[in-house]
Amino acid sequence: MRLRWLTWDVTDTLLRVRSSVGEQYCREARSLGLQLEPESVERAFRLAYKSQHQRFPNYGLSQGLSSREWWQHVVQETFSLCGVQGERALEPLAERLYRGFSGAHNWEAFPDVERALEQCRRLGLRMGVVSNFDQRLEQVLDSCGLRKHFDFVVTSESAGVAKPDGRIFREALRLSGLTEPSRAAHIGDDYWNDYRAAREQGMQSYLLQRKGAERGVDWGVPPEHRLSSLDKLPALLS
Incomplete structure (x- = not known):
């Protein structure tokens, strides 16, 4: 689908x-x-x-x-x-x-982020954020030049619950207007909070394991669901 x-x-x-x-x-x-x-x-x-x-x-x-x-x-x-x-x-x-820690003074985007977001938008995908962050996130994203890519931002503070609680993903699905969760995919670097939690709500998901980051347990995530960088994502989605 x-x-x-x-x-x-x-x-x-x-x-x-x-x-x-x-x-x-x-x-x-x-x-x-x-x-x-x-x-x-x-x-x-x-x-x-x-x-x-x-x-x-x-x-x-x-x-x-x-x-x-x-x-x-x-x-x-x-x-x-x-x-x-x-x-x-x-x-x-x-x-x-x-x-x-409320802006670009202390935060920066990874080098592959802007390119990946632009390519995903060109594929016709709409996008949102689901993050265990506080109320500063909108300001942080705007300061780093990324807020323009997203239709909504859901934080654990605004939702009142934190990942992996499924309610935060259900709030994102509500904001998207989707009635079929399988038509949404979540991308994140944490197996429990991102990859598995999204799938438990019927969404698709991809686990980002950047080079040089601690990988920890493999968890049996299929290779086609793993990303070593966001540069690989648009080709997978298309």
């Missing part, structure tokens, strides 16, 4: 951070006179993020948090783990980092 729609994951599929989180956090910290090692900050960030995600999944929306507050807690905990104390000092730093 001919495809009519594509939905896309964002982080590590369309966009990547320009430099490591540790480096970007340290850059902002230096502006306040704090000298830290990026590797130590990176480790602390991963611990803080994991802890926050476990206690308050999907930005703590169901527990009364906003995504801004959620990220501010992550930043403050990251620097606390690095020995930086004082809430008053960390509050402006957390705010600056929140704003900094």
Whole structure:
């Protein structure tokens, strides 16, 4: 059955951070006179993020948090783990980092993205985004020059649920107007959140495994459903 729609994951599929989180956090910290090692900050960030995600999944929306507050807690905990104390000092730093990760200053598109999106549009496909991102995603995509390609953007914050929960894909299908999920395909880099979750809703899907990225378990995904770059996608779809 001919495809009519594509939905896309964002982080590590369309966009990547320009430099490591540790480096970007340290850059902002230096502006306040704090000298830290990026590797130590990176480790602390991963611990803080994991802890926050476990206690308050999907930005703590169901527990009364906003995504801004959620990220501010992550930043403050990251620097606390690095020995930086004082809430008053960390509050402006957390705010600056929140704003900094709202656009192209800290995010960039992979080299194959613009070309692939243009070619998919020329195939007559309409496109949307399904991402476990917060309310900043529209601004991030616009800043990186990609928002123009998409009819809609569904984030886990706007949907109230995060991938792999099928409700976020059903919201995307509702926005597309499709009554046959098999006429939509989802592209992403995570087996559970993207490839399998979309298929469980009756959609087609492709798993992006970029060269140099950690591949992890193979999961038995057929070769024709795997992409080593987005350059291969338009030919598969046509």
